[in-house]
Amino acid sequence: MRAVRRTLRTPLGAAAAILLAIVLLTAVFAPILWGEQAAVVDTDDILAGPSPEHPIGTDGLGRDLLLRVLVATRLSVSLALVATLVAVTAGLVLGVAPLLLGRAGRAVTWFVGIAVAFPGLLLALFFAVIFGTGWLGATLAIGLAGAPSFARLCQTLVAGVASRDYVAAARVGGIGRFRVLFRHILPNIGEPLIVNATIGAGAALLSFAGLSFLGLGIQPPAYDWGRLMMEGLSGIYLNPLAALAPGIAVVIAGLAFNLVGEAAARALGIESTGIVARLAAVQPRRAVGASAPASPDEILAIRDLTVTFPGQEGPVQPVRGVSFSLRRGEVVGIVGESGSGKSLTALAIAQLVEEPGVVDADTLRFVGADLLEGDPADHRRLLGNSLAMVFQDPMTSFNPTKRMGGQLAEVATHHHGMSRREAHDRAVDRLGAVRITDPERRARQYPHEFSGGMRQRAMIGMGLMGSPKLIIADEPTTALDVTVQQQVLNLLRSIRDDDDVAILLISHDVSVIAEICDRVLVMYAGRIVEDLPVSELSRARHPYTRALLAAVPDMQTDLDRPLATVPGRPVDPAHVPAGCAFAPRCPLADAHCRAVDPDLVPVAPTARVACWHAGEPLPTPVAEVARDTEEVVA
Amino acid sequence: MTSATALPTREARRAGDHRWLRFIARRTGRLLVSLWVLMTAAFLMIHLIPGDPVRVALGPTASAELVEARRRALGLNDPLIVQYIEYFRGVLTGDLGTSIQTGLPVAQTIAQRLPATASLAVLAFVCAVIVSVPIGVAVAVATRRGRARRLELGFASGSIFVSAIPDFLLGVALVSIFGVALGWLPIAGRSGPESYILPVVALSLGPAAVLARIVRVEMLSVLEADFVRTARAKRLPPWRIYLSHALPNAVTATLTLAGLLLSSLVVGTVLVENVFAWPGLGSTIVSSIQTKDYPMAQATVLVYGAGVLIINTIVDAILAMLDPRTTVAEN
């Protein structure tokens, strides 16, 4: 209900509702008010043009056309609705049949698949031959003609829902097929079905008008808009309005149904374009204090990096002030959970954050070049040559319609000025460098012929087409098996060993980070809370880092004790609390922590922490470790 | 899946060709089966009519002998199976029966009128695609991620409005404006190139609006895809990202719908031909239904249906060429 009220407030929803109201009211009341008048025959005034008494004119028997158009609303609209009902019912039956009938159901699916290829009008004509002309025949014809596409829609929707785990859980729970259908499947397909039914009503209206226009629909003395158009067409030279006016009525009614369907779809989020608030212009801050000049070994220098997005309740900053640097050949990991901002940090550094996100920083230097100022074309060339990205999901990161070799080669043709032949050779060479066997053949293949692990390696190979100085890998092994993960991590390590390439590795898995990284940055709620060498992880100082390490079972975990848990949930970037963001979940937090956010300060030559109680011993835990810890902090 | 042995490239290419050939064979098989279903449906069409079709055609006043003679002439007294086989034989040899109305062979009438309908449909389709695809792509690129809200609003409302206008109404409107009021273009019959203009516009405008919207939606969703992010990470110039990476992937989804569009265009000619007195199959099918000339109605339904099936097959083949995954994805 709330959704209905919300849609009525949008211009689309309001327009749809008003239009629909007009159409329905006319349909109900016009014959009552003007039915008799519309039938008045006046043989003195045949086929007249527009005049004050007859705003649209008169027909071949002198009857007022405007009134006839209005009165025809009821028949046109009601028959369209009946036809839609027939179509939806038949479609629903055919659509759920495969679920209930098993073997026979497959025959139904096959048959619907063939029938759906034929356009509605053709099917309507087919049925018109069988059922004949007149309102009943036309209604059945249009209804049955619409059934196959509804059936196909139902089948798709049902298949989508039937494959969900809660349906499987119900079946495992012993719930019978029919009950599953009515309790779980139908309610979950109801919404898209209703939206499509509404749009289908609009189509039925048009089809009806079409059939009547051809003379195959409503027969005299009854009349609908289509019939009026047909009658008006013969007199088009004398009075074009006679044919156009009923047509305009058809358009208005059709629009009403379509708009209602569109508004409903938007309300239900079926096609959501999102409300993008206007983001107040973020003034770029220029370096207040002078940042240290770039050393020749410096690959990345970042100070106070922020990423801001517009949100429902004001701007949201998933990254709120990240500062670190990277030297040549250094492998640094960023570890964090959902809401930590680690992926966005990587995207921001790589200049891949798109509108409406805004990236800003005091310093953002890559290989000595300031990425915040200067010519974007130069940046593009620099980044294309010296920065390689590896993304998380290997299944979707490559273009499915292009061959792998070509996707690698285009980096070389566009950035290194190589010819196609040279670029292709280089691509094959790089595929071999990442240990893909038979690279010549593989280069000719499409992405779907590569396994997940191979695609990730190809992704790395694509980054190696030039001579990158930095590889940013965002959860590169999350979707991979542990043995394949090992291969990819070994590959990254060997690239660093061979060519002194710096690597920034992002992961939620501390053990992956510990495997190849020299240093690790722990992020929480958009900030770095600790920065320390991997070898010193056992001496981590920040309570979150320690909790994270304790909560993950490894091969040495004590089997006799319950696993450590971190009460509460990861922070929602839209609702970051004042003070230290981890305070609500921290056993050491006090009033000061909740009021003031600690800065990231060095505590050792190689480590930094952002905590007021860094390094203090943690209290011993209370029992009840299995409770719903997420409830502790709402 | 690690590649165990190294295959020479020639063998690899042959394997790829095999996959294509198998796909074509499968698709052709499907086409033949669908055609068979269509023929059977067209055959049953007559026999599903409640009552005696000949009696219905000739009316209640016709004499019983006349009805009987007609029934014998149409072979309606034979057992159903025999009629079915006869019908099949006829279709495969080009004999589609004799029109009850005119007494002429149906195949002859169809052959005469088919070119008019086909030329109209194809021309309208080409126009719709040429107009809608560039517009859809351009609007998608301009309005992604909430930019140019007014353009998006104007485009959405404009296309909804245009697609809500039925093609025959559009035809009537065009006739009254350009034919009657302004007298610029011919409004009836098929004479020269000018006579094509109004019917083609009437037929193609609605589908073009629908197609433009679909192209825009597909393009938008493709632009959010991971591999487009990869292309941006490779710092390729924007035009290359849109045209070389995004568009081919948007096209594959659009193509399926375009195929449906073409099919409905073909059948939409029925209505538009009526408005413009176009000498095509449209008027044939309508009059045959009205006059209950069943052999003619049956044959025209068959021709339209076969046209639709062939179009779908061609679209599937083009789709397979563009997106290699479709050759594998059959199950």
Place this chain on the structure above:
Amino acid sequence: MSELRFEDVTVCYGSGRSATRAVDGVSLTVPDGEVLGLVGGSGSGKSTTARAAVGLVPVDAGRILLDGRAIDVRRGRRPLQMVFQDPYSSLDPRMTVGESVAEILPKEIKRAARRDEVERLLELVHLDPARAAAYPSQLSGGQRQRVAIARALAGRPRVLIADEITSALDVSIQGAILNLVRELQSELGLSMLFISHNLAVVRYVASRVAVMHDGRIVEEGATADVLAAPQDPYTRRLLAAIPGRVPTAPTMRSTP
């Protein structure tokens, strides 16, 4: 509870030339009252094995026995229940938490008793019973998994199958769910088949472990034995591939 035994079970996908054996002659035993961990990579067939046991996938060869007898699949009574991986699709978004759990309760329990039973189950998984009126969209991933566990328990199962139930959860939440699983198993004496790709998690939860690869069981035994002295080369590869010994000192163990 009960012993679940797979005898030479085979499950095929596809047909004709392209038929593959997702599960190839698998023989497994989940001992009464114990947890058997099933480990393997993606495509190893472990999920298919689980789905075959609960009847979601037809078995092409072999038998699955509960206490030596075929599984009774009369409507309304399923002695095997399953908890799925994805907390976001395992609950019907249109039913409240309470309704989802109550749906699986045996028919013998009548109205008022049903409500009490739902509350008891929610408390068992350490959820506030008032949550019974909430919709899944109002709960977090970890809470939804608890509901899924409560729902599985509602069916009075003799064997519980957990299919990667923590893989989709945040690291800091996983621990609580694993603790819950251990607690329930010891309290209720459940026999459990615990599937995971993560050896460390399996080690923590299961007393026996079976390693699966390409549809076959390559190794099985007591967890401590298999992990200390793996016999099969694939098992050895798995163990060697576990990333990063995260350096831990004794002091870490005393933290919560």
